[in-house]
Amino acid sequence: MDPYKTLEIVRNNTSSSVFHLILNRPSHLNALSLSSFSELPKALSSLDNNPDVSVIVLSAAGKHFCSGIDLSSLSSISSQSSSGSDRGRSSESLRRRIKSMQAAITAVEECRKPVIAAVHGACIGGGVDLVTACDVRYCSEDAFFSVKEVDLAIVADLGTLQRLPRIVGYANAMELALTARRFSGGEAKDLGLVSRVFGSKSELDKGVNTIAEGIAAKSPLAVTGTKAVLLRSREMSVEQGLDYVATWNSGMLISEDLNEAVSAQMMKRQPRFSKL
Numbered sequence: 001m002d003p004y005k006t007l008e009i010v011r012n013n014t015s016s017s018v019f020h021l022i023l024n025r026p027s028h029l030n031a032l033s034l035s036s037f038s039e040l041p042k043a044l045s046s047l048d049n050n051p052d053v054s055v056i057v058l059s060a061a062g063k064h065f066c067s068g069i070d071l072s073s074l075s076s077i078s079s080q081s082s083s084g085s086d087r088g089r090s091s092e093s094l095r096r097r098i099k100s101m102q103a104a105i106t107a108v109e110e111c112r113k114p115v116i117a118a119v120h121g122a123c124i125g126g127g128v129d130l131v132t133a134c135d136v137r138y139c140s141e142d143a144f145f146s147v148k149e150v151d152l153a154i155v156a157d158l159g160t161l162q163r164l165p166r167i168v169g170y171a172n173a174m175e176l177a178l179t180a181r182r183f184s185g186g187e188a189k190d191l192g193l194v195s196r197v198f199g200s201k202s203e204l205d206k207g208v209n210t211i212a213e214g215i216a217a218k219s220p221l222a223v224t225g226t227k228a229v230l231l232r233s234r235e236m237s238v239e240q241g242l243d244y245v246a247t248w249n250s251g252m253l254i255s256e257d258l259n260e261a262v263s264a265q266m267m268k269r270q271p272r273f274s275k276l
Contacts, residue, residue: 004024004039004042004043005035005039006023006024006025006033006035006036006039007021007022007023007024007036007039007040007043008021008022008024008061009021009022009043009046009047010022011052012209016213016216017052017053017054017055017216017275018054018055018056018057018209018212018213018216019047019050019052019053019055019056019057020056020057020059021043021044021047021056021057021058021059021115022058022059022060022061023036023058023059023060023061023065023066024060024061025061026060026061026062026063027062028067028070029062029063029064029066029067029122030060030061030062030064030065030066030067030127031066031067031068031069031070031071031073031126032066032068032069032070032073032126032127032130033070033072033073034070034073034076034077036070036104037100037101037104038104040104040105040107040108041103041104041107044056044107044108044110044111044115045107045111047111047113048111048112048113051275051276052275053113054113054215054216054220054223054276055113055114055116055212055213055215055216055223056111056113056114056115056116057115057116057118057208057209057212058108058115058116058117058118058130058131058134059117059118059119059120059205059208060119060120060121062121063120063121064120064121064122064123065119065120065121065122065123065127065131065143066122066123066124066126066127066130067122067124067125067127068124068125068126068127068148069125069126074152077094077097080093098157101158102157102158102159105129105130105133105158105159106133106159108130108133108134109133109135109231112224112227112228112276113223113224114135114136114215114223114224114227115133115134115135116134116135116136116137116138116208116211116212117130117131117134117136117137117138118138118139118204118205118208119131119137119138119139119140119143119145119185119194119204120139120140120142120143120201120204121140121142121143121144122143122144122146123139123143123144123145123146124145124146124148125146125147125148125149125152125156126158127145128145128146128147128160128164129156129158129159129160131193132159132160132163132164132167132193133159133163135227136195136211137188137193137194137195138194138195138196138197138198138204138207138208138211139185139188139189139194139197139198139204140185140197140198140199140200140201140203140204141185141186141197141198141199141200142185142200142201143184143185143188143194143197144182144183144184144185145182145183145184145185145188145193146176146180146181146182146183147160147164147173147176147177147180148180149177149180150177150178150180151180156177160177161173161177164176164177164193166234167191167192167193168191168192168193169191169192172191185197217270217271218273219255219257219258219260219261219271219273220257220273220274220275220276221252221255221257221276222257224276225248225249225252228248229241229244229245229248232244233245256274257273257274260272260273
């Protein structure tokens, strides 16, 4: 029995190391509930620690990827935060709640394995928080996006305002966040939010799975190391980043994966790497 109420983990082929993490509340347009924020880091930790997993594809069931935070959950948080007689303690409790929800989104980024977002239909508010934490993003032609929080009288607080400017640039992120306007998959591609737009949901699923299988066939030490170094280098100067990757490779470069990769190149065959 699947242990999750809001998610589903699927392995399409027992010989594949690509696993699919699916937002599974289609009747609620995959709105993020309090259970979603509880289950997401647990599911990612499970996949991260599973040696059979090399790449994770994040997608969604139903007509839309994610309609944002569940409004009933938002209402529940608001009422709980305003019910206490001590404003200071109520505010401290709310801050802890926000930090917990932030950690759930950041769990995507902190997962060692690459997480690829496959977006179709609506990707609104919290959905944008989620995909900006992913390592690579693709969408279908029918996809549309909106940094919606200002329309709900909220300052986006789960990562979009921190991650989106690094992806699309400061000025573009500011305009999208202040207007909350809807923008298409084509515009998302032009902005650099997604790497490619597929013609349909079925083409998206097939195309992303092919890309994921290609990554999964590579050295897991090299793939997880590349993700880790890129993420760390965001906070560093070029000089600091070079020093960091030199230290990383001094510990990771000499491996059986390197020997296998060189041997495969010389023998003109596909390499076979051990699980991580």
